[in-house]
Amino acid sequence: MTEKTHHRLRLGVNVDHVATVRQARGGDNPDPVRAAILAAEAGADGITAHLREDRRHISDDDIARLSKALKIPLNLEMAATDEMAAIALKHLPHAACIVPEKREERTTEGGIDAAGQHNRLTSIVAALGAARIRVSMFIEPDKRQLDASKLLGAPVVELHTGAYANASPAERENLLAKIREAAAYGESIGLEIHAGHGLTYDNVKAIAAIPQIRELNIGHFLMGEAMFVGLESSIRTMRQLMDEARA
Ligand code: PXP
Numbered sequence: 138m139t140e141k142t143h144h145r146l147r148l149g150v151n152v153d154h155v156a157t158v159r160q161a162r163g164g165d166n167p168d169p170v171r172a173a174i175l176a177a178e179a180g181a182d183g184i185t186a187h188l189r190e191d192r193r194h195i196s197d198d199d200i201a202r203l204s205k206a207l208k209i210p211l212n213l214e215m216a217a218t219d220e221m222a223a224i225a226l227k228h229l230p231h232a233a234c235i236v237p238e239k240r241e242e243r244t245t246e247g248g249i250d251a252a253g254q255h256n257r258l259t260s261i262v263a264a265l266g267a268a269r270i271r272v273s274m275f276i277e278p279d280k281r282q283l284d285a286s287k288l289l290g291a292p293v294v295e296l297h298t299g300a301y302a303n304a305s306p307a308e309r310e311n312l313l314a315k316i317r318e319a320a321a322y323g324e325s326i327g328l329e330i331h332a333g334h335g336l337t338y339d340n341v342k343a344i345a346a347i348p349q350i351r352e353l354n355i356g357h358f359l360m361g362e363a364m365f366v367g368l369e370s371s372i373r374t375m376r377q378l379m380d381e382a383r384a
Pocket residue numbers: 151153187214234236244245275295332333334335336354355356357358
């Protein structure tokens with residue numbers, strides 16, 4: 138593969154925060170499954186949902202309904218626990234992204250320590266892989282974590298773009314360089330490269346331009362923007378920015 142090869146860049150739309158708004162009142166509205174179907178119509182290549190251990194947004198029933206309703210791939214974000222592995226094995230999503238979870242955090246604040254938790258992760262990655270679920274490790278853009286993910290047998294990594302997204306203008310270029318290096322190194326050792334967290338209209342293009350990246354997972358910004366312009370419009374604009382960056 139030459140340096141110039143540009144893979145098509147897929148957009149995975151994370152619907153967690155439709156469920157966050159629902160949970161603010163309880164009840165059934167708004168429904169993340171309806172958002173997922175609309176997202177697919179607007180050009181999403183996949184749907185991502187994070188079933189958190191505390192069920193603060195997406196519920197078990199949402200995962201069951203998404204699994205049934207979707208005609209595009211479902212990517213289940215999950216902590217590396219036996220409970221979540223059993224749920225994944227029951228619903229058999231296309232993909233599972235292993236994320237760290239701390240109950241008190243507001244969102245997934247850092248990548249998983251694939252290197253430090255090798256023993257605990259090995260059996261879960263193997264069980265999901267044996268069920269033909271495509272496993273990705275949500276990691277910091279760091280060579281050690283890429284090597285550890287490869288060693289675990291995960292075919293995919295998702296590079297955490299949160300630090301880049303939240304960086305001051307002075308820090309941003311350095312953090313972007315780290316993501317670029319990680320994407321190139323990861324692909325060179327045979328990993329499929331995804332990225333996500335904190336991406337917006339303003340910061341997506343530099344990430345979308347990295348040729349090794351195959352998929353971006355984006356949620357919070359798209360759902361917030363959808364309040365003003367509608368979900369279809371927010372997704373189409375994001376898709377357009379991604380395509381422009383890739384052209
Ligand atoms: N990727 C992973 C692994 C995540 O945990 C999240 C947040 O749930 C995202 C992508 C999407 O991040 P955001 O909601 O900030 O776009």
